[in-house]
Amino acid sequence: MHFSELPQQGDKETRHVLGLSGGKDSAALAIYLKDHYPAISERVEYFFSDTGAELKEAYEFLDRLETWLGKEIVRLSTGREFDHWLKVHNGMLPSARQRWCTRTMKIQPFERFVGDDPVITYVGIRADEQREGYISTKPSIKAVFPFIEDGIAKADVFRFLEETVGVPEYYKWRSRSGCYFCFFQRQDEWLGLKENHPELFERAKRYEMRKRERYDLDVAGTSLVGSGNYTWSSEGTLDELVVKAEKRRKELGVIASTADKNKRWQDLLLEQDEDDPEDQACLICSL
Numbered sequence: 700m701h702f703s704e705l706p707q708q709g710d711k712e713t714r715h716v717l718g719l720s721g722g723k724d725s726a727a728l729a730i731y732l733k734d735h736y737p738a739i740s741e742r743v744e745y746f747f748s749d750t751g752a753e754l755k756e757a758y759e760f761l762d763r764l765e766t767w768l769g770k771e772i773v774r775l776s777t778g779r780e781f782d783h784w785l786k787v788h789n790g791m792l793p794s795a796r797q798r799w800c801t802r803t804m805k806i807q808p809f810e811r812f813v814g815d816d817p818v819i820t821y822v823g824i825r826a827d828e829q830r831e832g833y834i835s836t837k838p839s840i841k842a843v844f845p846f847i848e849d850g851i852a853k854a855d856v857f858r859f860l861e862e863t864v865g866v867p868e869y870y871k872w873r874s875r876s877g878c879y880f881c882f883f884q885r886q887d888e889w890l891g892l893k894e895n896h897p898e899l900f901e902r903a904k905r906y907e908m909r910k911r912e913r914y915d916l917d918v919a920g921t922s923l924v925g926s927g928n929y930t931w932s933s934e935g936t937l938d939e940l941v942v943k944a945e946k947r948r949k950e951l952g953v954i955a956s957t958a959d960k961n962k963r964w965q966d967l968l969l970e971q972d973e974d975d976p977e978d979q980a981c982l983i984c985s986l
């Protein structure tokens with residue numbers, strides 16, 4: 700059954716939701732549904748799981764999109780900042796293996812938002828990519844993939860955005876949306892963060908230099924332990940990653956916006972192969 704038939708089949712209680720990450724594909728899907736499937740678009744509840752650590756460009760982009768859609772994008776949050784959750788997780792920085800950030804700060808608010816209602820969630824994986832992603836394991840939630848069903852590819856996504864709200868500016872130096880300190884960033888993206896948001900880069904660095912608190916039963920108090928050498932990446936500290944990225948950029952010109960002065964950055968991006976099969980970033984963060 701084509702996804703567009705689901706609203707007629709489903710009962711009135713079934714909720715239709717679309718999670719916006721602040722990235723291009725989920726935004727393009729919202730635009731596509733409004734243009735081509737207005738009956739679905741009217742029923743869809745848009746939401747954004749906000750960690751409080753997204754880039755300001757992502758918040759601005761969501762505001763623009765909200766205006767264009769003419770409908771509220773519900774902001775979901777745990778009500779606590781990242782530092783609180785870091786403490787709850789014993790000061791352990793999240794990583795690809797210990798991805799408590801996605802579970803705690805994005806998925807759980809989403810699951811609370813939908814409760815036990817039957818839900819159809821619209822996901823923006825494109826027809827030209829091979830990706831799987833964690834949506835939710837709740838049996839009451841069914842995921843549908845309109846871009847795959849309708850054969851929508853990357854060039855279409857760029858077109859939908861350029862004709863409406865534009866491509867988010869941070870794609871000039873970053874390949875995904877999500878937290879400014881996201882450990883899935885490549886070396887050149889950390890360099891991009893340093894150049895575009897030096898204050899956020901310094902904040903991310905401070906997390907690496909932190910010592911962890913230990914609760915001591917004997918004295919019923921906490922003390923600071925550890926070397927302060929935790930890093931976001933297994934390949935080194937942020938300073939080391941940036942040095943490597945600068946070296947690479949000198950050799951190769953790896954950042955798209957600097958590679959060819961005669962082309963628009965949007966067109967250069969379109970030509971880039973961004974779909975890394977190793978990319979395990981969660982869809983709710985970066986689609």
Ligand code: SF4
Binds near residue numbers: 750881882980
């Ligand atoms: S964007 Fe990165 S750091 Fe933020 S919640 Fe997602 S995986 Fe974690």
